[in-house]
Amino acid sequence: MSAIAKLARQPWIFAFVAAVAVWLATAAFTHGQGAGGVLSVAFTFATFFVIVAIGQMFVVTLGPGNVDLSIPATMTLAGTVSMKIMDGANWMILPGYLIAVAVGLVVGLFNVALIRLLRIPPIIATLSSSFVIQSAAIWYNRGLRVKPPTLLADFTTAKIFGLPVLAIIVILIAAVMHVVLTRTVYGRTVIAIGQNARAARLAGLDVGRVRLATYVMCAVFAASCGYVLAGFSGGAALNMGQEYLLSSIAVVVIGGTSVAGGFANVPGLWGAALFLFLLVTMLNTFGLGAGVRLVLTGLIIITVIVIAGGSRANAR
């Protein structure tokens, strides 16, 4: 009994409860037809959200005003550059990935330079850098779609027992990042900075270096996501990152991470990403019009956040 009570107090539980509820509602509507298939597809697409959301979560945890708005542009640039350089050659898969990571490193350092050296608030800095990055992607390949190497396409779409291989890898990465957040000096420092940056600095923590590492890490995750998404969907497109801007933030918040910083958790990202995908699928399955769908999406997200937030306040 106490185990259940303890579980119910976890901030991430509501995202999973909501995801299961939405899934059951869909299954009930179709009388169970395709319920398993929907779940398998949900894991496929939730994977991409989780990759970017891990980075975004660390950034948001740094405290008020910290958010990375350059994620979509970074995904697009990394996808575009790596696909064009690989040019469909299978032996280039690993070098291509390293190039994507390098794009992420450069973007992350550029963001930090804007924030630290020029003292621009992160929201403005990452928004303006996203224009530069997006323009670089346009300039680099003028929106032409280059096919990914066949092995990469096969790898990103492969499944074992109905579960996507990519999802399994990202679940492992999420587990590692959970340990990084809760058990390492770096992770604890991120949380400490988010709770009170001044106190963290006075306690002797290297605030500047941790902040730099966090923004760079976020950009590298975004770049990795751009790489695998381009591999998955048959090439990079200029608008491929568009919907990941708001979703990356939504996944972080629904997952039970405090948008004011200083309070984060990794498992909730998976719950929230599955929930968001299943929610859209449910409304599509119900066959509702676009307007009603968008209104319901908003209302349901608000409901989940209010319930999760309310219980968190009580738990403290």
Add this chain to the structure above:
Amino acid sequence: MTVRVSSLALALITATALTPLAALADTADKRIALSNNYAGNSWRQAMLQSWDKVTSAAVQDGAVAAADAFTTAENQVTEQAAQIQNLILQGYDAIVINAASPEGLNGAVQEACDAGLTVVSFDGIVTADCAWRIAVDFKKMGKDEVTYLAEKLPDGGNLLEIRGLAGVFVDDEISAGIHEGVSENPQFKIVGSVHGDWAQDVAQKAVAGILPSLPEVVGVVTQGGDGYGAAQAFKAAGRDMPIIVMGNRQDELAWWKEQKDANGYETMSVSIAPGVSTLAFWVAQQILDGADVPKDLTVPFLRIDQDNLEENLETTQKGGVANVEYALDDAKKVIAEAKGD
């Protein structure tokens, strides 16, 4: 205040210049600007490249003095309105617009007209009375898709509809045409409808999500830029491949060709050529030249069928969109057709 007075004077001068007496005015000293609201996808990139190619040749040949392209960063009405006001101040003779909104820019467009500029809108048209419109009959495009499917599948069956970006009027128009076609062909039934945002990865995700809960689907009606993603989703789900109407993207055509060679797969592909920007350019040039041009013109579709797939695939840039660039004579023909109605 000075600006207003001088623009009024300019308006009067231009109004006189546009009388039939001056019907053969030379346009060699005229300057035309392109006001474009968005550049973030392959269609728009091809549109800008076509504009650049055709207009730079036109400038070199002395047809016009300048034809500069301007694109706003954020696809915002306010930003494009400010851009149009700048173009007025910079003294262009005509503005060719791909607009962020049909009504939102009317104020700025009216200012341009009052200042004596010729305004030609295309693709994303504006509704202001003083502007010309090169519109696409999106409704017919949607209906044509269903008509094609009715020919190919006389027994009918279930259809999946992939829509574009919710809230954009193009999406409403194409969808209305599709639904009209379905109501005239009751052997078809739309069993699912998702928004693919005209992007392959979004369409793939949306179709993959709804597919497990759907009965057998015989046809997929689309809006362009979503056919390849839909095909990937059907393949991943292990379903029989339905007839997916394509939207002229090179990856869609290449996939179609691959299927055609492998198992005789048949479909059709329809969209608007990005080169429609060059048609708008020549129409603007004709108006400046004093030609009598009706306010509402219609762009022809670029349709690809089973028998001309190969030749179209060959001329389409790898990873781009099937395209046609228009010449002065094409513009004259479109104008003549509009007058004939």
